[in-house]
Amino acid sequence: MASFPSGAGHISHLNAIILGESLASEEDDLVYPSHDFSRHALIPSPHEYLEMYKRSIEDPAGFWSDIALSEFYWKQRWGDQVYSENLDVNKGNIKIEWFKGGITNICYNCLDRNIDAGLGGKIALYWESNEPGFDANLTYSQLLHRVCQLANYLKSIGVRKGDAVVVYLPMLLELPITMLACARIGAVHSVVFAGFSSDSLAQRIVDCKPKVVITCNAVKRGPKTIHLKDIVDAALVESAKDGVSIDVCLTYENQSALKRESTKWQEGRDKWWQDVVPKYPTTCEVEWVDAEDPLFLLYTSGSTGKPKGVLHTTGGYMVYTATTFKYAFDYKESDIYWCTADCGWITGHSYVTYGPMLNGATVVLYEGAPNYPDSGRCWDIVDKYKVTIFYTAPTLVRSLMRDGDEYVTRYSRKSLRVLGSVGEPINPSAWRWFFNLVGGSSCPISDTWWQTETGGFMITPLPGAWPQKPGSATFPFFGVQPVIVDEKGNEIDGECSGYLCVKGSWPGAFRTLYGDHERYETTYFRPFPGYYFTGDGCSRDKDGYHWLTGRVDDVINVSGHRIGTAEVESALVSHPQCAEAAVVGVEHEVKGQGIYAFVTIVEGISHSEELRKSLILAVRNQIGAFAAPDKIHWAPSLPKTRSGKIMRRILRKIASRQLDELGDTSTLAEPGVVDQLIALADH
Numbered sequence: 001m002a003s004f005p006s007g008a009g010h011i012s013h014l015n016a017i018i019l020g021e022s023l024a025s026e027e028d029d030l031v032y033p034s035h036d037f038s039r040h041a042l043i044p045s046p047h048e049y050l051e052m053y054k055r056s057i058e059d060p061a062g063f064w065s066d067i068a069l070s071e072f073y074w075k076q077r078w079g080d081q082v083y084s085e086n087l088d089v090n091k092g093n094i095k096i097e098w099f100k101g102g103i104t105n106i107c108y109n110c111l112d113r114n115i116d117a118g119l120g121g122k123i124a125l126y127w128e129s130n131e132p133g134f135d136a137n138l139t140y141s142q143l144l145h146r147v148c149q150l151a152n153y154l155k156s157i158g159v160r161k162g163d164a165v166v167v168y169l170p171m172l173l174e175l176p177i178t179m180l181a182c183a184r185i186g187a188v189h190s191v192v193f194a195g196f197s198s199d200s201l202a203q204r205i206v207d208c209k210p211k212v213v214i215t216c217n218a219v220k221r222g223p224k225t226i227h228l229k230d231i232v233d234a235a236l237v238e239s240a241k242d243g244v245s246i247d248v249c250l251t252y253e254n255q256s257a258l259k260r261e262s263t264k265w266q267e268g269r270d271k272w273w274q275d276v277v278p279k280y281p282t283t284c285e286v287e288w289v290d291a292e293d294p295l296f297l298l299y300t301s302g303s304t305g306k307p308k309g310v311l312h313t314t315g316g317y318m319v320y321t322a323t324t325f326k327y328a329f330d331y332k333e334s335d336i337y338w339c340t341a342d343c344g345w346i347t348g349h350s351y352v353t354y355g356p357m358l359n360g361a362t363v364v365l366y367e368g369a370p371n372y373p374d375s376g377r378c379w380d381i382v383d384k385y386k387v388t389i390f391y392t393a394p395t396l397v398r399s400l401m402r403d404g405d406e407y408v409t410r411y412s413r414k415s416l417r418v419l420g421s422v423g424e425p426i427n428p429s430a431w432r433w434f435f436n437l438v439g440g441s442s443c444p445i446s447d448t449w450w451q452t453e454t455g456g457f458m459i460t461p462l463p464g465a466w467p468q469k470p471g472s473a474t475f476p477f478f479g480v481q482p483v484i485v486d487e488k489g490n491e492i493d494g495e496c497s498g499y500l501c502v503k504g505s506w507p508g509a510f511r512t513l514y515g516d517h518e519r520y521e522t523t524y525f526r527p528f529p530g531y532y533f534t535g536d537g538c539s540r541d542k543d544g545y546h547w548l549t550g551r552v553d554d555v556i557n558v559s560g561h562r563i564g565t566a567e568v569e570s571a572l573v574s575h576p577q578c579a580e581a582a583v584v585g586v587e588h589e590v591k592g593q594g595i596y597a598f599v600t601i602v603e604g605i606s607h608s609e610e611l612r613k614s615l616i617l618a619v620r621n622q623i624g625a626f627a628a629p630d631k632i633h634w635a636p637s638l639p640k641t642r643s644g645k646i647m648r649r650i651l652r653k654i655a656s657r658q659l660d661e662l663g664d665t666s667t668l669a670e671p672g673v674v675d676q677l678i679a680l681a682d683h
Contacts, residue, residue, distance in 0.1 A: 041464025083097060108184070153276055186289050339352050374407065392422070397433065419434060419446070448460040578600070634683055
């Protein structure tokens with residue numbers, strides 16, 4: 001492995017274990033795949049990986065066009081140039097294009113192509129309700145019929161190629177159906193996670209001005225009913241004030257959560273899905289699009305308050321998600337795959353809907369809460385559907401680990417073959433629990449590092465190819481050149497820590513921020529000209545393995561969801577009794593990072609439990625429950641430099657109680673503030 005990317009040297013004779021033979025303990029630095037697993041793996045050895053990786057870097061055009069032509073349908077081939085790129089702001093506008101001029105359709109490649117290959121009768125989707133005992137499924141042929149009906153309905157109300165469609169749905173079959181129907185007719189879907197507040201939803205509607213909003217009346221998560229249609233109604237009132245009014249709100253009646261009689265209704269605008277969509281034909285012509293035509297918009301938190309509309313295009317994204325899915329999970333035709341992510345996040349786009357279906361996979365969708373009715377629900381679902389690949393977030397692993405082993409061991413889980421982790425780095429103790437207990441020491445863990453912006457996996461283990469280190473994302477995927485740079489942007493070789501950047505483009509990269517190309521360039525390409533800057537810190541060990549160390553900008557990673565500190569701060573400051581707020585991330589046993597808010601209240605008001613609850617509610621209402629602060633720390637004032645900049649470094653140390661590491665506070669305008677904050681830490 002000495003010639004692995006990123007300067008991996010010789011791997012010394014560490015204690016090593018082989019999958020299926022013994023438990024991974026704290027002393028075992030390397031976990032090797034079993035000979036049997038590697039023998040059947042798509043990438044069976046480091047040697048095989050290296051050969052493919054080397055070609056993908058030396059000849060990206062040849063590497064990716066071979067995959068694109070052999071595994072996907074193109075109505076028309078692209079021209080002589082497979083890709084063109086400029087990642088250096090000093091050399092002009094940032095531009096990334098792959099397969100431009102190639103004509104295709106991702107819905108056709110997910111459905112029609114697989115049906116033509118004889119998979120029409122194969123189950124595409126198993127759907128499991130929040131309530132145990134209720135389920136449904138669709139074969140690839142049935143799914144195509146449902147997609148075509150919705151596509152025809154959307155065309156009938158005037159949705160055309162390039163139009164935006166905002167989708168605010170929970171994990172029902174109708175969510176991937178909607179995504180695929182939009183893609184079939186060339187419309188651009190913007191799925192908004194159905195946990196966002198009406199304010200957040202309105203913001204996204206105003207930004208992309210959709211032709212239609214698609215939702216459902218309500219959903220049950222665990223024992224709780226969430227009235228999604230009420231949230232949409234409130235968002236549409238807000239967006240209308242900003243000059244964006246919506247003519248059609250298509251609403252699916254989710255009977256198990258709320259009957260239609262109990263749903264608030266606006267005649268003329270609101271339409272029941274069940275009343276209109278099934279009337280349309282089950283075939284629909286495909287809108288053929290250019291590889292560089294937009295596929296979807298997905299809004300992600302930035303370090304400034306306004307969410308960023310990440311824009312992905314069709315061809316490169318299609319090739320990249322399908323290829324990463326295939327190799328990172330060692331996908332076989334017989335696999336039953338379950339990713340616990342919601343389609344409201346990038347993971348649900350790339351690895352619930354598109355990546356798996358482009359490979360003709362069978363996917364499990366689960367509507368409810370992972371610990372309902374108890375913490376054994378995940379393993380109950382694994383046994384019920386004989387799930388072979390299970391992809392989830394470290395947050396869920398940590399919370400199930402805390403609930404106790406007996407919830408896992410009462411189920412067989414014998415079907416599991418590969419485990420996966422997404423959203424944030426997984427700490428080694430959670431990795432070992434996941435590996436030893438859930439996977440019975442025989443399932444490799446694909447601990448994937450990637451982002452909304454990258455479209456697909458960037459650094460990830462390939463099961464069967466090389467030994468793993470608990471907590472490390474290991475090595476780059478094909479075509480990806482990660483580099484670690486110092487503050488000045490100099491590349492650092494060998495064992496080091498620094499800022500993680502990517503050299504060169506890859507097919508799945510996002511092309512712009514919707515309506516704001518300047519922000520795209522400033523955020524991602526200006527910090528280190530010539531590179532894509534990820535916003536993450538990274539260490540590389542002596543063996544060349546990558547270890548992600550978390551965000552280096554003002555973004556907090558809570559349960560795998562990126563939340564901009566500025567977004568939470570502006571929600572707090574909107575409270576009439578909050579004068580100023582500063583938000584930092586702190587370590588959280590289950591969520592990875594928690595939200596810790598320092599709040600200065602207006603003169604003459606005293607802090608109270610009621611005020612604390614009211615401030616948290618302000619954040620819940622404006623952003624969503626997942627962004628609610630875990631701790632409100634009362635702050636008479638905040639530590640600022642003489643120029644007025646808040647010293648977040650100091651706040652992070654106070655929040656994590658690392659008081660001996662406060663460093664030099666002499667540059668503060670009022671150094672005494674720090675002692676005041678420490679004194680109020682436990683109030």
